[in-house]
Amino acid sequence: MNNAAPAGRKPRPTHVFEVDRTERVSPHMVRVRFRGEGVERFIDAIPAERIGITDLYVKLLFARPELGLALPYDMEALREELAPHDMPSRRTYTIREIDRLEQAVAIDFVVHGDEGIAGPWAAAAGPGDRVCLMGPGGNYAPSPDVDEHLFFGDDSALPAIAASIEAADPDARGLAVIEVGSAADEIVIDAPLGIEVRWVHRDGSAHGDALVAAVEALDAPANAVDVFAHGEREAMKRLRPLIHKEWGIERSRLSLSGYWAYGRAEDTFQAEKNAPIGQIFEPEAPAA
């Protein structure tokens, strides 16, 4: 069976995180705090170019229990041994906080019901539970070269938005528009005085509608801005032409992507990124 990593891709190390404790930060968000040797090694191994990145993310790996795979997963070895559909499923999550003093890492999981793997896992997680992961990735940090920062997203992007706002300079200016289920799902963000956090609520409406309506109601920015916009894929597809074309925000100042897709598990959603349905931006023309 040819299940190998694509040629040229370096084997990616995996880490095992152990749950220290969990906390409900809102009715639909659980914070899982991890500690232990795996966390310490992960923190030590963060490459220099990712230090200061505020949308740092990891890929949690979930194998079907009936396969009885032992942690940590050696993904290269598993690719040799397993059929593709038996490989651990990947779920992408933002590092909400790295506490270097306590050598702990926190991840905030949206609790979105019984469907899926990672959301239900986090909702039921308790001290001593272990999870294997790869990473980190991530590219964004609020740029010191702009006048204002704009953040648009739903609950799935709330950890990255909150981490970015909390890392911004004390004199930073900007606006965050964040969609959550209801007023009860709002959390406290330690924002600089100049960054307004504006919550919008689904209150039973479709995912993304309240966010898109609130962003469409904004005036085009008059100053130099950077934009961080992430959340449900269709909502991001609707925001892209407004932000990129109408407002004229260049790609270099715009971090915009789908974090999940309504009705699709992450495996399907990620696989669709090469198909038209999965694309937020038109593919770049090949260099001449």
Ligand SMILES: Cc1cc2nc3c(=O)[nH]c(=O)nc-3n(C[C@H](O)[C@H](O)[C@H](O)COP(=O)(O)OP(=O)(O)OC[C@H]3O[C@@H](n4cnc5c(N)ncnc54)[C@H](O)[C@@H]3O)c2cc1C
């Ligand atoms: C870079 C990046 C960073 C991310 N950071 C975070 C993070 O910090 N916290 C976080 O919670 N999510 C985050 N996400 C989104 C997360 O990866 C997806 O929500 C993922 O699909 C959840 O996996 P699951 O196993 O719970 O559900 P899946 O098995 O992937 O999906 C099962 C069903 O649940 C639905 N579903 C999935 N996510 C949601 C949701 N948020 N709300 C409602 N329905 C949903 C799907 O549409 C599907 O119908 C991030 C995604 C990316 C790409």
